[in-house]
Amino acid sequence: MSRIRRRQDSPSDIRLEIFPVPGIPEVQEGDDVGKLISAAMPDLRDGDILVVTSKVSSKAEGRTRRGLTRVEAVAAETTRVVARRGETVIAQTAHGFVMAAAGVDASNTEPGTVVLLPVDPDASAAAVRTSIKERLGVSVGVVVSDTFGRPWRNGQTDMAIGVAGVTPMLDYRGMSDDHGNALEVTMTAVADEFAAAGDLVKGKLAQTPVAVIRGMAEYTTEEDGPGVRELVRQSEDDMFRYGSRDVLFARRTVRGFSAEPVDGAKVRRAVEAAIAAPAPHHTTPWRFVLLESPEIRVKLLDAMREAWIADLHGDGFSEEAIARRVKRGDVLRAAPYLVVPCLVMDGSHTYRDDRRNTAEREMFVVAAGAGVQNLLVQLAVEGLGSAWVSSTMFCRDVVREVLDLPPGWDPMGAVAVGRPAAPPRDRAPRQADDFIVTR
Known part of the structure; x- marks a missing residue:
């Protein structure tokens, strides 16, 4: 987990751009996602952060299933049912994510098929990053995102399920605010913030599965980094681990x-x-x-x-x-x-x-x-x-x-x-x- 230093510049000096990457074709099994992105956006820069919808990585990695109902797929991908109401299931996956339907998706895929999450989303992010580096010679950060609901809040937002070359979490503990108050528990999930920001321009229906965030190079890293595990709360620290169904x-x-x-x-x-x-x-x-x-x-x-x-x-x-x-x-x-x-x-x-x-x-x-x-x-x-x-x-x-x-x-x-x-x-x-x- 990274410790952040105070910005030396003022907020008025910060310029942030978020824009979609158009022209990416329908992804097929075996496709190189980094190659597709490089062809669609050859002017990527060092320090750009790409937000990639998990579904394109899943399709490229052969995680599409035909002849399997959504209910069957959810059961297969579930390691623990957290809550259930009617046909809605909140489940934990093998990755440790707690999300609706264990991340199984039946939208934006051929009729009769469902798409599962990547087996290792951090590796998916790292593969995209490596491919772009080889083709364009630039070092970017990559966040693989998916949609999550949130307890106590209506609506969904995108969150990070895979991270490479991006600091996933910033730790402010031990620092002081402008009034001298010590920050004791403040940690910011920046990878999730990038995922949500990217979703603003990707949209759910526009079929633009990749967004670029420019102006946040300070959050990128040379190495792939620790991945998404910093964002997954361990069970012993989870105050809300058990849902109403499985308590x-x-x-x-x-x-x-x-x-x-x-x-x-x-x-x-x-x-x-x-x-x-x-x-x-x-x-x-x-x-x-x-x-x-x-x-x-x-x-x-x-x-x-x-x-x-x-x-x-x-x-x-x-x-x-x-x-x-x-x-x-x-x-x-x-x-x-x-x-x-x-x-x-x-x-x-x-x-x-x-x-x-x-x-x-x-x-x-x-x-x-x-x-x-x-x-x-x-x-x-x-x-x-x-x-x-x-x-x-x-x-x-x-x-x-x-x-x-x-x-x-x-x-x-x-x-x-x-x-x-x-x-x-x-x-x-x-x-x-x-x-x-x-x-």
Whole structure:
């Protein structure tokens, strides 16, 4: 990421030109896009920045598909569905872009075909740049652009999906404004600004897929540069990673954790989500014990293991079988953070017969489960992995004693929390219809 210096010239000295490149023919597979641009605009200059619609690179690189519906193409290009409303799908691509229809386009292409994004848009930009350098002897910057929608804003704009020879991002952090205020988070996505500026003159219907931006040579570089990756926010920094469609599916059981410490503030935000769960009689039947001390975690798990082994011996299990079962608790030992959710029956009703009393407790248990589910989902939204393990339910007295909990707090398992050491395995395929009975 480039650090920018203040301009020495005044704004009145800046002259910026943006104009389309006419005369580029319909691009076919195998075409050299740089050659086509050079022929159409032979008077390109050093420091010019070209904004090239991604579709021309896609067509030249054989990314047109025939006999594939748009829905099928979107599914094939999607690595993660972020949101869905009707037939509109916002999806993440293998590049890391989050965009409508995973970038699949059925416009400005022959009927019965769809166009996919380039496999490596940075390489596409670099290839155009190299070709123009070889033919015209000038060094230009290249931005490959595509259309994106934006959260909280109507309408679309072009953004950069590939960059070569252009500084993609400017970092103003640490500088001061004219009032002496320190700039702490200001970073400008100049490659996206160039993409949007180029789209003003290319248009969507004029079939002019290339624009030239002249007067911004200071933003060009000798080398191809880092490409578009500076503009793609990493998942751990993405506050809006999960859309409405897949937020529940973000929760996965994680059994291997890295040694990275867990931010307790994230866990507390997950508890805020947990206590938003429904509960009977306007009660609050949840309590959450956060085990942030390594010493208390080890003390609890050691005591639980001893109780578990004693129970298994009493049940007549062999030493080998006991060892296998006890090993299941390793997921709790591997986690850098534990949460023990507890059920409290404050506010519950007492009835004359056991049937209704049993139903009353079951209502509270269901509410506790809803709270735990909310906790697990919000942990995933916070970028943390988790695993709910039921073991504390088999030695409640031991847990209450070690953690010094009130007699009315009923431990409902334990939740291992941490950064996943590896991506979780794919879910077993399940179809909703297999679990539905209609009357």
